[in-house]
Amino acid sequence: MNVVAKPEALKPKDYASDQEVRWCPGCGDYAILRAVQKALADIGAKKEKTVFVSGIGCAARFPYYLSTYGFHTIHGRAPSIATGIKITNPELDVWIVSGDGDSLSIGGNHLLHLIRRNVDVQFLLFNNEIYGLTKGQYSPTSRAGTRSPSTPLGSVDKPISPVAFALGAGARFIARGIDSMQKKLPDVFARAHAHKGASFVEIYQNCIVYNDGVFSNFTEKDVVANRQIHLEHGKPMIFGAENQFGLRVADGKLALEVVSIGEDGITEDDIVVHDETDRIMAHMLAEMQGADRPVAIGVLYCDPMASYEEGMQGLQARAEKQAMTHDLNELLRRGHTWTVEDA
Amino acid sequence: MSTISTVKKEVPVDAPRAELESAVVRFAGDSGDGMQLTGGQFTLATALAGNDLATFPDFPAEIRAPAGTTFGVSSFQINFGSHGIKTSGDSFDLLVAMNPAALKVELKGLKQSGIILADTGSFSDRNLRKAGYDGNPLEDGSLDAYRVIALDISQLTLDSVKEHGLSNKEALRCKNLWTLGFIYWMFGRKRKATTDWLETKFAKRPELAAANVAALNAGHAVAETSEILDGFQGFAIPQATISPGQYRAVTGAEAMAWGLTAGCQLAELQMVFCSYPITPASSVLHTLSTMAAFGVTTFQAEDEIAAACAAIGASYAGGMGITSSSGPGVALKGEALGLAISTELPLVVLNSQRAGPSTGMPTKTEQSDLYQSVYGRNADSPVCVLAARSPADCFDVGIEAVRIATKFMTPVIVLTDGYIGNAAEPWLIPDVAEMRKFPVNFEAETEDFHPFKRDPETLARSWAVPGVAGLEHRIGGIEKDYDSGHISYDPANHQKMTDARFAKIKGIADDTPPQKVDNGPEIGKMAIVGWGSSYGPISRAVDNLLAEGLEVSHIHIRNIWPLPKNLGGLLSGFDQVVVPEMNNGQMLTVLRSEYLVDAQGINKVTGQPFTIAELEEGVRARLGG
Numbered sequence: 028m029n030v031v032a033k034p035e036a037l038k039p040k041d042y043a044s045d046q047e048v049r050w051c052p053g054c055g056d057y058a059i060l061r062a063v064q065k066a067l068a069d070i071g072a073k074k075e076k077t078v079f080v081s082g083i084g085c086a087a088r089f090p091y092y093l094s095t096y097g098f099h100t101i102h103g104r105a106p107s108i109a110t111g112i113k114i115t116n117p118e119l120d121v122w123i124v125s126g127d128g129d130s131l132s133i134g135g136n137h138l139l140h141l142i143r144r145n146v147d148v149q150f151l152l153f154n155n156e157i158y159g160l161t162k163g164q165y166s167p168t169s170r171a172g173t174r175s176p177s178t179p180l181g182s183v184d185k186p187i188s189p190v191a192f193a194l195g196a197g198a199r200f201i202a203r204g205i206d207s208m209q210k211k212l213p214d215v216f217a218r219a220h221a222h223k224g225a226s227f228v229e230i231y232q233n234c235i236v237y238n239d240g241v242f243s244n245f246t247e248k249d250v251v252a253n254r255q256i257h258l259e260h261g262k263p264m265i266f267g268a269e270n271q272f273g274l275r276v277a278d279g280k281l282a283l284e285v286v287s288i289g290e291d292g293i294t295e296d297d298i299v300v301h302d303e304t305d306r307i308m309a310h311m312l313a314e315m316q317g318a319d320r321p322v323a324i325g326v327l328y329c330d331p332m333a334s335y336e337e338g339m340q341g342l343q344a345r346a347e348k349q350a351m352t353h354d355l356n357e358l359l360r361r362g363h364t365w366t367v368e369d370a
Numbered sequence: 371m372s373t374i375s376t377v378k379k380e381v382p383v384d385a386p387r388a389e390l391e392s393a394v395v396r397f398a399g400d401s402g403d404g405m406q407l408t409g410g411q412f413t414l415a416t417a418l419a420g421n422d423l424a425t426f427p428d429f430p431a432e433i434r435a436p437a438g439t440t441f442g443v444s445s446f447q448i449n450f451g452s453h454g455i456k457t458s459g460d461s462f463d464l465l466v467a468m469n470p471a472a473l474k475v476e477l478k479g480l481k482q483s484g485i486i487l488a489d490t491g492s493f494s495d496r497n498l499r500k501a502g503y504d505g506n507p508l509e510d511g512s513l514d515a516y517r518v519i520a521l522d523i524s525q526l527t528l529d530s531v532k533e534h535g536l537s538n539k540e541a542l543r544c545k546n547l548w549t550l551g552f553i554y555w556m557f558g559r560k561r562k563a564t565t566d567w568l569e570t571k572f573a574k575r576p577e578l579a580a581a582n583v584a585a586l587n588a589g590h591a592v593a594e595t596s597e598i599l600d601g602f603q604g605f606a607i608p609q610a611t612i613s614p615g616q617y618r619a620v621t622g623a624e625a626m627a628w629g630l631t632a633g634c635q636l637a638e639l640q641m642v643f644c645s646y647p648i649t650p651a652s653s654v655l656h657t658l659s660t661m662a663a664f665g666v667t668t669f670q671a672e673d674e675i676a677a678a679c680a681a682i683g684a685s686y687a688g689g690m691g692i693t694s695s696s697g698p699g700v701a702l703k704g705e706a707l708g709l710a711i712s713t714e715l716p717l718v719v720l721n722s723q724r725a726g727p728s729t730g731m732p733t734k735t736e737q738s739d740l741y742q743s744v745y746g747r748n749a750d751s752p753v754c755v756l757a758a759r760s761p762a763d764c765f766d767v768g769i770e771a772v773r774i775a776t777k778f779m780t781p782v783i784v785l786t787d788g789y790i791g792n793a794a795e796p797w798l799i800p801d802v803a804e805m806r807k808f809p810v811n812f813e814a815e816t817e818d819f820h821p822f823k824r825d826p827e828t829l830a831r832s833w834a835v836p837g838v839a840g841l842e843h844r845i846g847g848i849e850k851d852y853d854s855g856h857i858s859y860d861p862a863n864h865q866k867m868t869d870a871r872f873a874k875i876k877g878i879a880d881d882t883p884p885q886k887v888d889n890g891p892e893i894g895k896m897a898i899v900g901w902g903s904s905y906g907p908i909s910r911a912v913d914n915l916l917a918e919g920l921e922v923s924h925i926h927i928r929n930i931w932p933l934p935k936n937l938g939g940l941l942s943g944f945d946q947v948v949v950p951e952m953n954n955g956q957m958l959t960v961l962r963s964e965y966l967v968d969a970q971g972i973n974k975v976t977g978q979p980f981t982i983a984e985l986e987e988g989v990r991a992r993l994g995g
């Protein structure tokens with residue numbers, strides 16, 4: 028009997044390139060890199076089929092540190108380049124890595140259209156609420172009042188919520204993670220990878236140099252349990268150090284409110300069960316900022332539909348079927364032609 | 371459907387016709403009068419009659435201009451004759467004015483004692499006022515310098531189609547075919563191709579086909595039987611000497627779409643054409659969008675930046691990325707072009723130039739993006755630039771662009787303009803199956819691979835496409851180490867890479883034909899140097915001047931960058947170098963800076979192509995000095 032040896036499964040470290048990683052020591056990007064390498068190993072990603080595309084920024088250095096194919100492009104345009112790659116070769120497994128400035132300032136338009144078209148890629152948005160690479164100016168996700176080199180008296184403009192933006196653009200997969208969430212982050216990436224179509228993942232990433240601790244209001248050890256809710260499809264949305272809190276739809280409103288289980292006669296049955304396919308629910312979850320209601324972590328929304336490439340392939344097949352000819356020479360001779368005879 | 375007709379070499383028998391070497395006809399009417407269609411049919415009949423020809427449509431800028439207004443006039447011009455027709459003609463011999471606005475707009479282009487065919491049925495007080503006339507020019511003697519055929523074409527058309535039971539509106543729509551029939555008689559054209567075409571077009575509504583054919587025949591009969599002008603028996607235009615073979619009429623936009631497709635087929639690559647709509651570039655996108663069955667993928671992006679980037683992504687993934695726009699859109703693509711230069715990926719950027727700056731005059735023509743193409747980027751970022759000279763030439767330039775882009779792993783900018791894109795000329799249809807292929811060899815060797823390994827001859831880097839195990843690599847816009855392709859900030863390395871990029875583009879000149887003199891002596895008094903769509907008028911002007919005995923030569927440059935290697939030497943053989951351009955002197959400064967030659971410009975930026983006459987005049991003025 029002929030036994031074909033199964034190729035050795037790749038380990039996370041096999042996805043690391045030989046390049047020295049050059050982020051600031053303590054930068055949240057390191058943790059995300061580790062989680063991505065673990066996710067690639069978990070899903071058994073083929074290096075040769077995998078392409079990481081990025082724009083410009085600290086986050087966008089990502090492709091250099093992986094042993095897959097990588098394209099470090101220009102500021103904000105990674106979604107467009109990735110779209111070109113996917114319409115040319117839909118077989119490739121494309122990941123996009125982007126910062127909050129890259130994806131929501133200069134590249135906001137392209138992200139919108141990548142999502143709207145539902146191009147089958149994973150889009151990872153490293154949100155540190157700051158422009159890291161250009162030394163700390165405020166970004167479109169910075170909270171109003173952020174002091175930075177370009178806003179010494181505090182910024183005036185209101186921040187955009189990446190997740191709400193993605194929902195508005197029509198995303199069919201939305202998840203959220205935190206750099207420090209080493210155990211769960213690879214699973215979030217694996218879920219994004221499994222989803223056909225544009226998968227949008229926001230990762231809160233600490234910039235230790237220019238915006239250290241911006242997320243501490245919901246990531247510090249002592250508040251994690253009460254200020255974060257980790258979603259699971261089909262499970263009631265319960266959180267808290269002792270699972271003492273839950274979410275339910277507020278009376279007469281389309282918003283979630285926090286209730287204490289066991290108080291005022293509230294039981295687990297009153298708590299809303301997370302349904303990933305519920306778009307309205309996803310909007311309500313996106314609204315939660317941590318102060319009065321916990322920040323939603325995990326898969327907020329997942330409801331697949333046909334990807335852009337599938338649509339394009341369908342059109343291609345139809346066009347080929349309808350075409351009167353596939354021969355360019357013949358096409359050039361269609362319609363009115365005339366022949367000049369030898370004199 | 372294909373219709374093949376044969377041009378027979380025959381002697382015209384209708385003897386009393388006045389023989390002309392060539393003629394220019396301009397059809398002008400309201401947007402709804404079907405002038406483009408009429409012009410198209412006349413073109414076909416003229417080609418079948420064995421004349422050489424060139425045409426140009428002139429559309430109103432407004433999408434749906436109000437009926438009867440001067441800015442709603444739609445025109446179509448054709449120049450045809452027995453030899454060397456290279457432009458759609460300066461001024462016209464016959465003006466067809468379907469309404470007062472058309473007369474008002476177009477009269478200035480009519481030759482002295484030229485013929486006007488006007489539909490009196492549309493010269494109502496209301497229409498006259500809309501066109502800005504106080505009185506009726508057909509009656510007040512103001513057209514005495516011309517020969518006027520004033521007929522109530524509207525009524526004659528209604529009479530001719532009466533028995534076909536159309537509504538009044540539909541019946542009036544046959545006016546253009548009545549007029550066409552009339553003009554067919556004037557120039558001795560056959561009606562068969564048009565009646566065939568009508569029968570196919572209206573196959574589902576035979577009564578419309580019959581009515582239009584009746585109108586065509588009626589117009590023809592009226593011209594034939596009535597004394598339309600004193601002693602006028604119609605014109606005869608001898609056949610041109612045309613190389614034998616199968617022909618079609620082709621616009622620049624079609625030829626470019628087909629040329630790029632042919633180029634990708636010869637390179638054995640999938641074409642990925644990414645664009646964002648803009649006048650006058652959109653017609654190429656429209657043509658290619660119907661060509662999915664020929665290995666063409668089209669992508670309408672959200673903007674020009676995305677279009678350029680998607681094309682770069684396509685090339686990165688192993689397709690032939692092509693992006694197309696007009697000057698303002700190409701400006702947006704600038705940064706992406708830099709990425710393609712830095713990552714040394716093949717890319718074709720098509721620029722259908724239009725009058726600028728900014729929005730400028732979108733429907734008018736200009737060749738003012740030469741600086742933008744050659745110089746218009748940050749840093750030292752050389753690319754290859756080619757320019758097409760005529761509608762049919764777009765086919766060859768499209769192929770050449772793909773060949774150079776893939777052979778040298780570089781962006782190639784292709785310049786056309788609104789004039790070339792919309793104009794049509796007869797085209798001896800090439801045999802694509804007989805063309806020399808230039809298949810791309812993707813990198814396959816994993817041993818010692820790095821992405822910036824170069825071909826020692828062309829200096830092109832190796833093209834390694836995702837999907838191949840063992841060739842995984844990272845590239846980007848950061849400077850790369852010459853020997854490993856890794857990121858490098860080393861000063862000496864940047865010098866070396868900059869030099870390599872420069873040398874690679876310069877080396878394209880070793881792979882492209884040397885500059886030839888198009889017409890006239892190789893050494894002499896004056897070289898007239900042109901590029902792009904001014905080829906037609908310059909070529910004809912030089913022809914005429916040579917015939918007058920003047921010593922002039924025509925040099926037409928297709929390879930804008932790098933310039934042909936022998937061009938400097940060639941120019942030094944002339945006492946004077948004159949550069950006519952539809953811009954303020956862009957090729958002029960390139961030539962002056964490259965060759966230290968004391969070249970002089972003839973410049974025109976009116977949104978209109980050069981006329982032959984103004985070029986002749988400009989050259990004479992400079993020869994005299």
Ligand SMILES: Cc1ncc(C[n+]2csc(CCOP(=O)(O)OP(=O)(O)O)c2C)c(N)n1
Pocket residue numbers: 083084085086087102125126127128129130153155157158159160161166705
């Ligand atoms: C066209 C262009 N404009 C500006 C820049 C400068 N620039 C580089 S990265 C960046 C912002 C990066 O912020 P973000 O996307 O949040 O990434 P981070 O560095 O925080 O990871 C800017 C403004 C550039 N590289 N290109």
Ligand code: SF4
Pocket residue numbers: 049050051053054055056085086155159160233234235236237
């Ligand atoms: S500047 Fe901030 S985001 Fe950038 S590498 Fe340093 S810590 Fe990370």
Ligand SMILES: [Mg+2]
Pocket residue numbers: 084126127128153154155156157158159166
């Ligand atoms: Mg940032």
